[in-house]
Amino acid sequence: MADxxxxxxYVDRERQRFVADLxxxxxxxxxxxxxxHRGEVRRSAEHLRERLMALGCTTSAILETKLHPAVYxxxxxxxxxxxxxxxxxHDVQPIDPLPxxxxxxxxxxxxxxRLWGRGTVDDKGQVLIHVNAIEAFLRxxxxxxxxxxxxxxxxxxxGSAHLDDLMQEHRDRLSADFVVVSDTAMFGRGIPSLCVGLRGIAYFDITVRALTMDAHSGSFGGGVQNPANALARLIAGLHDENGAITIAGFYDRVRTxxxxxxxxxxxxxxxxxxxxASVGATAVAGEKGYSTLERVWTRPTLDINGLSSGFQGKGPKTVLPAFASAKLSCRLVPDQDPREIAKLVEAHFQKHAxxxxxxxxxxxxxxxxxxAPTDHPVYEIAKRAFTRAxxxxTVFIREGGSIPFVRTIADRTGKPCLLMGFGQPDENAHAPNEWLDLENYHLGIKSAVYLYDELSRTK
Ligand SMILES: [Zn+2]
Incomplete structure (x- = not known):
């Protein structure tokens, strides 16, 4: 048994070299x-595999997909x-705008x-947190x-395009008692956080048509339907005066x-x-009866993401547009099902057209x-490990966004997915000037050490 x-x-001693490796x-x-960059993604996979082989793993492989390889x-x-x-x-976001x-x-x-650079926190740094913890135990x-x-x-x-295929193909290899994912952020500086909830999503294109061509607003205006007016009315009717979504059945599966x-x-x-202030908003808004964090983490939404119709150029042009369209997305919460929501949204628009x-x-x-099934003992174990480091x-948090691979992993392994993230909320993960807090990196490695140690006593 390791001391x-x-x-x-060892983690303290190797602190600087762990940064250099990253x-x-x-x-x-x-x-x-x-x-x-296809060749670079492969080079990244091979680089990692070499590092893992140097740590004496008993098996390692480059797992091929139809596009970019994974490392096992x-x-x-x-x-x-x-x-x-x-x-x-091990893949990263694009870098534009470069200037x-x-x-x-x-x-x-x-x-x-901080370490500034693409991939430092999302997700190479978080992968190396585990690799370094493994090294610390071994060496x-x-x-x-x-x-x-x-x-x-x-x-x-x-979008983890081939992860589900990979996990099916290598099902036996990937079986485990516990699963940990380190690819999320902490609630704030120095606050160890386990993410226990993610919202889902359903995305739609809505098009309203009434005419076969743009028509003269003098000759036809007031005498036929204007699709832009009609779409605006349909959209306005999607929420009631309390900010609740009016689509029949929309909340049926929402957990209280x-x-x-x-x-x-x-x-x-x-x-x-x-x-x-981070987005220049001057007031909160949303569903009555809920706090802001409750609204963003635990309640479903319906938002227009784009609107277009008719004449968009400068100056006037008097037309009735032939059609109007909107991009619409719903963020979903447990136990809503995106396909079921799609049927309800469709039925709503057909009924009210x-x-x-x-x-x-x-x-x-x-x-x-x-x-996450937070009554599973692994959550208490992870809390303890995180707190020790x-x-x-340690707090439980949720995220308003969607990370589709988490459901894939949870479904394919049949185990709860422990989302133990070491990022910071303002770390610019997909933007210019991405950074990793180096103190978090160091304490993250220690958290992983404590986690493995705590898990060793579960059998
Ligand atoms: Zn990521």
């Missing part, structure tokens, strides 16, 4: 959405010990206790306390928050003013919401 103090002091990996521009490795130390599956990704970067995106630079303590499997995909930033959950959310040090107008509802894509109580 934990020795493992932790810099080396981040120099590989593994932009998965760019055809030109395992350290099977003892079949009687629990097995942890770690998920991460806004203060230092070159693929030449990571250390400033103000600092002599052995790993649990079996570890690691899958690091190369397509997360393009428990008193305990509401208390937990209310206790978080949420700076509403700063949150509003005025005579003389036809409505087309095109369901573009969807993703399921996720809610950061010296602060």
């Amino acid at each position: 934990l103090d020795q493992v932790l002091s 810099v080396t990996w981040c120099r590989i521009p593994s932009i998965s959405s760019s055809e030109q 490795a395992e350290w099977m130390v003892d079949p009687s010990k629990p097995t942890l599956l770690i998920y991460g990704h 806004e970067w203060h230092s070159p995106p693929f030449e990571p630079e250390e400033r103000e206790g 600092g303590g002599g052995a790993l306390p649990i079996n570890i499997k690691m899958i690091v995909e190369g397509e997360e930033e393009i 928050l428990t008193e305990g959950e509401r208390k937990e959310i209310a206790a978080l040090p949420f700076d509403e003013k700063a949150w509003l 005025p005579a003389g107008c036809s409505v087309e509802v095109d369901y573009l894509h969807g993703g399921h919401p996720y809610l 950061f010296g602060q109580p």
